[in-house]
């Protein structure tokens with residue numbers, strides 16, 4: 001056990017693991033050391049010096065936040081000398097700090113305020129020439145340099161966790177401040193993490209500013225309802241104002257010490273539905289369901305409601321449509337037929353700990369920001385190699401990726417086969433698999449997919465000596481025509497190597513729905529379909545224009561299954577006055593008292609546990625362990641699948657668009673959230689413009705499949721290649737098909 | 752300690768039982784008591800006192816509502832919102848502490864950022880129908896902005912009865928005329944506060 005270091009803190013014998021610092025050990029042991037600049041999820045900023053301790057035999061003070069202990073050393077955390085040092089630091093922090101706690105948004109939860117009181121700094125003994133400092137407005141984020149204590153936390157998270165690297169410290173003694181990096185104004189993904197970690201009121205949400213105070217807001221622990229990351233968050237609610245009796249959400253916060261949120265989670269909370277009970281609409285909805293042939297629903301749904309729909313299906317004998325979850329289920333079924341396990345093996349935590357990550361088939365930064373942040377963390381903290389395979393280069397990932405494998409649109413199956421062949425070259429394969437790889441026509445696959453031998457060898461070189469490897473599988477593989485065989489290839493990689501797999505679900509609860517419902521194939525042939533948050537002949541939805549209005553996800557309690565295979569509870573932040581799906585179910589005879597009474601009945605054959613909703617916790621433990629809800633049990637299934645020989649790879653020529661959402665947008669709910677930017681343009685490179693004969697600013701009509709819509713074309717310098725990006729968050733109907741689409745694009749006259 | 756101690760109600764030897772006649776139990780007894788009380792003439796003693804004072808024209812009654820008693824500075828009646836003496840600006844900074852501390856939850860306010868990037872109170876109301884005039888709001892206010900005034904007439908035809916910010920705010924002409932009343936109660940500035948304020952040392 002040479003990895004363990006024994007030493008003492010304040011006389012208490014403690015043990016450190018490799019990589020731990022004195023501070024982390026002290027925190028684990030419940031010994032208090034004050035800090036101002038420390039944040040657990042980044043490397044130590046080491047800018048405040050509040051964390052000083054004394055070490056026996058060492059001259060002067062030691063910074064506990066970035067010093068690992070040595071064997072047998074005796075650490076003291078609370079001598080008079082240390083107290084004086086810390087008090088002096090607080091005195092310096094308070095020099096000319098504006099006396100505006102009375103109005104400051106941070107008041108009541110401000111580290112500076114707390115520590116100033118803790119160290120009893122009641123007067124200013126030093127001075128510095130005060131100067132005018134301009135308050136900056138950077139869109140969703142405002143910065144007041146006068147309040148900034150230059151702790152550097154914001155810079156560290158932006159660089160090490162988010163990966164935007166958008167802000168920097170401008171040093172200049174007393175004039176130092178935070179500035180946008182290499183730019184006049186802030187140009188970033190607006191995740192708002194810098195706001196969250198700022199210990200004072202320097203970085204603040206522009207729209208929240210001065211609208212409420214920390215002590216007036218009620219915190220409702222919930223789960224983000226925008227992507228499958230399952231990020232924990234707290235909605236903060238208060239009365240709307242003097243003319244309304246209703247509450248509204250003022251802001252969203254997170255446990256920033258350990259977890260992160262993207263901008264959609266942080267700023268896109270305004271999607272609640274308002275209505276009153278309308279018995280007529282309810283009666284019509286009842287009739288519609290009784291007469292319906294099928295119910296089509298989206299994955300923006302809790303497990304409980306999904307189970308409720310499944311029960312409706314069983315009792316009414318109707319069909320259930322959800323193409324997104326059905327494709328996911330099919331993919332996982334094929335995957336399980338080789339791996340023998342129902343659930344994928346990796347979690348976001350595994351990605352964070354990884355030293356190599358291979359991403360394929362996803363524009364991951366916008367598909368699932370939580371995965372992106374986990375990869376950034378891995379790259380910055382473990383020096384992880386990030387291999388990013390996709391037909392389109394993503395500027396957002398530039399800071400993070402080690403190698404970009406650009407393959408041809410549609411050739412995912414071939415690419416994965418090649419990658420698998422190289423990854424498994426030294427592994428003991430089964431005879432079937434061995435035969436499969438031996439029969440692989442590398443030359444053909446390389447030529448078609450454009451992934452050459454050199455690139456693959458380079459990849460193998462990067463991956464050499466890496467031990468914790470994760471393969472991240474995106475939606476392009478799940479929605480692919482050959483998804484089944486692709487899934488099996490993924491499973492083969494997992495089965496024969498030490499690589500763990502993360503299959504990224506598209507929507508909030510794609511995974512939960514795929515485990516809860518028996519879904520039918522939706523070929524759009526039926527007429528009489530009730531839509532639940534989806535299109536249909538009768539629409540029950542939490543969006544405008546519905547025939548029966550139901551609560552949005554921030555007005556419901558229930559559980560989701562996150563990308564980690566974790567069943568996480570969410571709570572209702574706002575009340576809802578109308579009817580919910582469950583009221584209909586009660587009328588139809590499958591109801592219970594509350595929707596959450598279904599929690600304990602979630603199918604155990606899919607790995608759910610028979611637990612009541614009310615026993616599920618929803619917080620992160622003091623040292624950051626995720627104790628929310630529970631992890632799905634792994635389910636063993638028969639390994640009866642085998643790889644199919646590859647058919648010819650499809651070719652995509654002409655004008656191709658990629659259906660992917662811009663930053664901050666995911667779905668119809670982010671679309672109506674007032675703070676989020678809504679970029680509905682078709683974005684493409686100059687090359688694309690030339691090929692499609694359109695130029696920047698043109699109104700173009702796009703059509704593929706049975707869809708036609710008009711967008712403005714925006715030429716973007718950062719984009720390359722011949723594929724344009726088409727947002728889907730504002731489009732009606734199921735966009736679950738393969739996201740690359742050959743489409744017709746014609747210019748339409750404006751006016 | 753035994754239960755007997757509690758049963759013994761002779762707390763002190765100075766206590767004595769009042770000699771009260773037994774209540775009549777039958778109809779005849781009650782009739783006798785009525786007759787006795789009616790014709791004893793005690794009624795006229797009271798009437799005589801009133802008549803005597805009337806003749807002397809020595810009347811102490813306050814002619815409300817034409818005149819009102821002076822009210823103590825600490826009396827807690829309808830709230831007032833104060834202005835700064837020097838600039839006339841409103842003292843309330845919108846910190847929301849009064850709203851938070853209010854025991855009957857009758858204060859509600861809205862704040863926002865104004866054109867000068869300062870916090871502005873855009874709406875403020877107190878429901879006097881619920882207010883119990885406890886004074887917590889005035890006590891917690893860090894700016895001596897909200898205080899209680901002396902206006903105690905609160906009759907209204909509804910239970911809910913609101914005062915708005917503008918109604919409570921010292922009118923600017925009253926301030927200029929020096930008629931804003933300072934609150935002397937708890938939390939008010941002590942006399943000669945100026946002399947006790949220490950200046951920040953300036954090196955430049």
Ligand code: SF4
Nearest residue numbers: 101104107110200201
């Ligand atoms: S940053 Fe903290 S100490 Fe500074 S004014 Fe705001 S609440 Fe007060």
Ligand code: SF4
Nearest residue numbers: 158164188191192194
């Ligand atoms: S909002 Fe996010 S990306 Fe933008 S500067 Fe802050 S931390 Fe960086």
Ligand code: SF4
Nearest residue numbers: 148149151152154198
């Ligand atoms: S803005 Fe906030 S987080 Fe960033 S350096 Fe200043 S005080 Fe620290």
Ligand code: SF4
Nearest residue numbers: 853882883885886888
């Ligand atoms: S006096 Fe008491 S009850 Fe009335 S508004 Fe103030 S705090 Fe509320």
Ligand code: SF4
Nearest residue numbers: 843844846847849892
């Ligand atoms: S406590 Fe005083 S300053 Fe704060 S909101 Fe109330 S009246 Fe205004």
Ligand code: FES
Nearest residue numbers: 046048049051065
């Ligand atoms: S916490 Fe160690 S220097 Fe700030």
